[in-house]
Amino acid sequence: MEWQQAIKGFKSYLKLEKSMSANSIQAYSRDIDKLKQFSESQEVIIKPIAISLADLRRFLTWLSELGMLPTSQARILSGIKAFYKYLLMEDEIKIDPSELLESPKTRRKLPDTLSMLDIDNLINAIDLSKPDGARNKAILEVLYSCGLRVSELTELRISNLYLDIEFIKVVxxxxxxxxxxxxxxxxxxxxxxLDEVRVHILIKKGEEDLVFLNRRGTRLSRVYIFMLIKDLAEVIGLKKKISPHTFRHSFATHLVEGGADLRAVQEMLGHESITTTEIYTHLDRDYLKSTIIQYHPRS
Structure with missing residues (x-):
């Protein structure tokens, strides 16, 4: 099996069997393409089914020598493991060479968060006199209120809004x-x-159910959401480097800080593993530490 054939089959598997988004499939493909580039850089090109554990270890060293951070290496390794799991399932290989491969040790970076004042200032900086002002305010309010990923926001559907019972369904x-x-x-x-602005937009066929649209009646891009938040941060002089995901981090952190159950936060964020959600307990630890220092008789 050649690289192009293996990658093509892997992409079909991710789409049809794993129901992954186009963005996720593209990210996984880039990971495998790096391994393909490594194999082609050797004296003798190594086919995907001939890769060994030793080859994969040399591949990680190669990534490191290129200047790639351990966090990036770990993410690529995740894609490689999924690739070889697929080849094993398809009986293209008998032994998974990535099974015993250890991830590079990484330090888990705590996500940046916004204070309530920061969020209020960003929302208040929106010019509501402009045609897109009402939409942009709704975007920021929903990002923070529901902790959505940017792709979940751009794909949000009117048919999934249950505002009368104060819930939305997120895919x-x-x-x-x-x-x-x-x-x-x-x-x-x-x-x-929805009721005062969007109703006056001429909507492109097929986009009728999308909540957020541009003036041409088509869906907003992820890039637009990033640029909107970046521009608002500049308006208020916010020095933090923020993105749509910062609102998601802030949503989770403020819930945990307020005493919310981690399992409930996990459900709302759509995390498969509770360990992913546990990163948001960092502010609680600071609070507990200061409380112990202040009140514990043996501190």
Whole structure:
């Protein structure tokens, strides 16, 4: 089996069997393409089914010598493991060479968060006199109120809004659905956008059910959401480097800081593993440490 054939089959498997999004499939493909480049850089090109554990270890060394950070190496390794799991399942190989491969040791970076004041300032910086003002306010309110990924926001459907009972249905990674509560401020901003502004847009066929549209009646891009938040941060002079994901981090951190159950936060974020959610307990630890220092008789 040649590299192109193996990669093509792997992409079909991710799409049809794992129901992954186009962005995820593209990311996995890039990971395997790096391994393909490594194999082609050797004196004798190594076919995908001939790769050994020793080859994969040399591949990680190769990535490191290229200047790639351990976190990036670990992410690529995740894609490689999925690739060889696929080849094993297809009986193209008898032994998974990646099974005993250890990930590079990484330090888990705590995500940046916004304070409530930061969030208020960003939302208040939106010029509501402009045609897209109501929409942009609704975007930020929903990002923070529901902790959505940017792709979940751009794909949000009107048919999945249950504003009368204050819930929305979100289609996340792997087409997995979850119900997320939505707060009063976000509901109000959404209704203004939907009932007073969006109704006047000529919508392109096939996009009728999407919540957020541009002036041409087509879906918003992920890049637009990034640029919107970056521009608002500049307007208020916010020095933090923020993105749409920062609102998701802030949503989770503020919930945990307020005493929310981790399992409930896990459900709302759509995390498969509780360990992913546990990163948001960092502020709680700081609070507990200061409380112990202040009040414990033996401190």
């Amino acid at each position: 996340g990674k792997g087409s997995k659905e979850r119900l997320v509560p939505i707060g009063g401020s976000a509901t109000k901003a959404l209704k203004i956008w």
